[in-house]
Amino acid sequence: MTSVQLEVLLQTLISGLLLGGLYALIGIGMTLIMGVMKIINLAHGELMMVGMYVAFVLFSSFHIDPYLSVLVAVPVLFILGVLLQKFLINPVLKVEAIIPENQVILTVGIGMVLANVATIIFTSDYKSTPVDYATKAWYLSDIWKESPIELSLSMPWSVSFLLALIITALLWFFLTKTDMGKSIRATAQDKDAALLMGVNVERLRVFTFGLGSALVGAAGCLLLPIYYLYPDLGGQFTLIAFVITILGGLGSTVGAIIGGIILGIFESLTSTYAGMGWAPVGRFVIFVAALIFFPGGIVSILKRKRFGK
Amino acid sequence: MKRLTLIVLMSFVLSLCAANLFAADTFDLVIPLPLTGKQAKFGEMMKRSYEIAAEEINAKGGIKKTKLVLSFEDSGAKPETARAIVEKLIDTKKQPIIVGEYTSACAKAVAAVAEERKTPYLIVASADDDITRQNYKYVFRQNQVNAHYADSVIDFIQKVVKPKTVAILFESSNFGTSGADAMEKDALKIGMKVVLKEKYEAGSVDFKPLLSKVKAAQPDVIYMVSYVMDASLLMKQIKELRIDAKLFAGGAAGFAIPEFIDNAKDAAEYAITATLWTPQVKFPGAKEYADKYKKKFGDFPSYHGASAYSALYVTKDALERAKDWTPDGIRAAMKATNLATAFGQVKFEDKEGYQNQNFADTFVLQVIKGEHETVWPEKYASKKYVYPMPSWRERR
Numbered sequence A: 001m002t003s004v005q006l007e008v009l010l011q012t013l014i015s016g017l018l019l020g021g022l023y024a025l026i027g028i029g030m031t032l033i034m035g036v037m038k039i040i041n042l043a044h045g046e047l048m049m050v051g052m053y054v055a056f057v058l059f060s061s062f063h064i065d066p067y068l069s070v071l072v073a074v075p076v077l078f079i080l081g082v083l084l085q086k087f088l089i090n091p092v093l094k095v096e097a098i099i100p101e102n103q104v105i106l107t108v109g110i111g112m113v114l115a116n117v118a119t120i121i122f123t124s125d126y127k128s129t130p131v132d133y134a135t136k137a138w139y140l141s142d143i144w145k146e147s148p149i150e151l152s153l154s155m156p157w158s159v160s161f162l163l164a165l166i167i168t169a170l171l172w173f174f175l176t177k178t179d180m181g182k183s184i185r186a187t188a189q190d191k192d193a194a195l196l197m198g199v200n201v202e203r204l205r206v207f208t209f210g211l212g213s214a215l216v217g218a219a220g221c222l223l224l225p226i227y228y229l230y231p232d233l234g235g236q237f238t239l240i241a242f243v244i245t246i247l248g249g250l251g252s253t254v255g256a257i258i259g260g261i262i263l264g265i266f267e268s269l270t271s272t273y274a275g276m277g278w279a280p281v282g283r284f285v286i287f288v289a290a291l292i293f294f295p296g297g298i299v300s301i302l303k304r305k306r307f308g309k
Numbered sequence B: 001m002k003r004l005t006l007i008v009l010m011s012f013v014l015s016l017c018a019a020n021l022f023a024a025d026t027f028d029l030v031i032p033l034p035l036t037g038k039q040a041k042f043g044e045m046m047k048r049s050y051e052i053a054a055e056e057i058n059a060k061g062g063i064k065k066t067k068l069v070l071s072f073e074d075s076g077a078k079p080e081t082a083r084a085i086v087e088k089l090i091d092t093k094k095q096p097i098i099v100g101e102y103t104s105a106c107a108k109a110v111a112a113v114a115e116e117r118k119t120p121y122l123i124v125a126s127a128d129d130d131i132t133r134q135n136y137k138y139v140f141r142q143n144q145v146n147a148h149y150a151d152s153v154i155d156f157i158q159k160v161v162k163p164k165t166v167a168i169l170f171e172s173s174n175f176g177t178s179g180a181d182a183m184e185k186d187a188l189k190i191g192m193k194v195v196l197k198e199k200y201e202a203g204s205v206d207f208k209p210l211l212s213k214v215k216a217a218q219p220d221v222i223y224m225v226s227y228v229m230d231a232s233l234l235m236k237q238i239k240e241l242r243i244d245a246k247l248f249a250g251g252a253a254g255f256a257i258p259e260f261i262d263n264a265k266d267a268a269e270y271a272i273t274a275t276l277w278t279p280q281v282k283f284p285g286a287k288e289y290a291d292k293y294k295k296k297f298g299d300f301p302s303y304h305g306a307s308a309y310s311a312l313y314v315t316k317d318a319l320e321r322a323k324d325w326t327p328d329g330i331r332a333a334m335k336a337t338n339l340a341t342a343f344g345q346v347k348f349e350d351k352e353g354y355q356n357q358n359f360a361d362t363f364v365l366q367v368i369k370g371e372h373e374t375v376w377p378e379k380y381a382s383k384k385y386v387y388p389m390p391s392w393r394e395r396r
Helices: A003-038 A044-062 A068-094 A102-121 A156-179 A179-189 A191-196 A202-226 A230-246 A253-273 A276-293 A298-308 B001-023 B040-059 B078-092 B104-114 B129-133 B151-161 B173-189 B208-217 B228-241 B258-268 B286-297 B303-321 B325-335
Strands: A137-139 A152-154 B025-034 B067-074 B097-099 B121-122 B140-143 B165-171 B191-202 B219-227 B245-252 B271-276 B338-339 B345-346 B349-351 B353-356 B363-368 B371-376
Touching: A003 A044, A003 A152, A003 A156, A003 A179, A003 A202, A003 A230, A003 A253, A003 B208, A044 A068, A044 A102, A044 A202, A044 A230, A044 B228, A068 A102, A068 A202, A068 B067, A068 B349, A102 A230, A137 A156, A137 B228, A152 A156, A152 A298, A152 B140, A152 B228, A156 A179, A156 A202, A156 A253, A179 A191, A191 A202, A230 A253, A230 A276, A253 A298, A253 B208, A276 B191, B025 B040, B025 B078, B025 B097, B040 B303, B078 B097, B078 B104, B097 B104, B097 B303, B104 B121, B104 B129, B104 B140, B104 B173, B121 B303, B129 B140, B129 B173, B129 B353, B151 B219, B151 B245, B151 B271, B151 B363, B151 B371, B165 B173, B165 B208, B173 B191, B173 B219, B191 B208, B208 B228, B219 B228, B228 B245, B228 B258, B258 B371, B286 B303, B303 B325, B303 B338
Parallel strands: B025 B067, B097 B121, B121 B140, B140 B353, B165 B191, B165 B219, B219 B245, B245 B271
Antiparallel strands: A137 A152, B271 B363, B338 B345, B349 B353, B363 B371
């Protein structure tokens, strides 16, 4: 392998990893909701879009950095999620229906409403937050002068990646160390048993939907400095989150992190070695492969190993 | 009581007649264009430009003393919507001429409808070559075709840069593909080797894998055919990876509008782009139009606006010469057009396999100190081009 080929490979892996970190944060909210409520929330991408518009408004009217607006977007999205669950999804859950999955259909409707409301308020123009550090990057040759290859690490991408890691770590801490978190995991594992143990499942569902929305809202804020924004952007990210949820294993946070990073790296590798037009194809090849070869997702493989010993 | 009803009814009928009489003094032109959706920026600029032109025309007495009344229909850059709008305009409103639309996909759909219903259609800013290559009799195109978009860029490259290799990146759409194919042909003609030709999905987040492949191929020129947001993301990520080609060139569209510089900021510096018009050209009325637009809306318009502005004058000219205002009468007049406009001399020719196509000069813009400047052909230049440009490392 020549040094040029090595450079291309390493640079591809770096961007894949950074992209994967963001994907993981986008997917984690969906998998959390999936685990507790056993429904796929197809308004996930639209909730992210709402988070991005929160950051955009703060940037354009008060010059607040998109990264700082995570602190505002998270509570806003949490409240939005809580309201959606309490007044729209919970009532539907109680109704006997011909199709058992009509909450899923409801989320599609919620997504459409959110996208159209955003179109009415902000028009469907592209918006972006041109921050000063948008193209800042660190270079290997600046640190190590004789380096035979040149690698670059984008500053906003790295910051987004790090913040995504921190948020995920906080979530993990919350789920494993606090009472509330433990109840969420208990409900995800066995709803009836949790109910018998005195967990208020109804309230927990409301809380989880809020938490899932808040997480994807945070992901939106982290994406904004490196991307741009328009009301219809939700759909493509709902799909990505969906693929990650299936790949990682339904309801598993660890699975979502690993799934996100695998997806990011796989997409980057297909872009480099098969052509960028093939990246979406690669995404769905992974999706189908996950369904056929390990239907329980990555987490099922991890579990099998552990029990095997 | 009966009598009262009768009076009311009569007066209603009379007022309807009166409205019809008044209507005879106006010429209603409904223009389909994208006012929402991804292409709304371009649609908005064109709408403003049509309005400026209509205002001027009406101030000077209208078309044959008939007031020109414009209205707009939003197609959202969706071909099926554009088609439905135009079917309605021709079938129920009996509008004898269609002007407008922006994306090639929409223009293609509209052209098919217009041809089928034998109504002249004037294309304003859609570049896909095929549209005027289908032996359509009723479809006229005022803007240059994609195959010639890059003529001046090629000329600039050949005379100034003298490169050996080129990498072509393009979005997977009608416009992107035809632009890239045209560039590939031109490159062969001037002996430039195409080391990489790759498409991407519009709206991608991360171009870096693709760009690191470009970097490894070390092309002298990177040529990109993109709409606006992809164009600025591409330049930003090129800067991030410090890809030092001798020249970054864009194929009009996304690279030629002010939003490109607003979004890409310093990463846009020194990038050149093909364009069909600049505010600095010396066509009659061009400067007046550009100044008027800037005064009203704060920014100079790009070729999309200028073409829309001039299209209304072309329409006026054809209507004035037409022996009657029927689709066929207007078509015959349109065919004989030879008019000096702010967009240059407009005449519709049949050559190189195109029909009713206006062949206009193209220009090269370069971003210099955060502004689009005309740099080529030299006789139109507003500033001297910057070449060679500093490497990314030197820029800071």
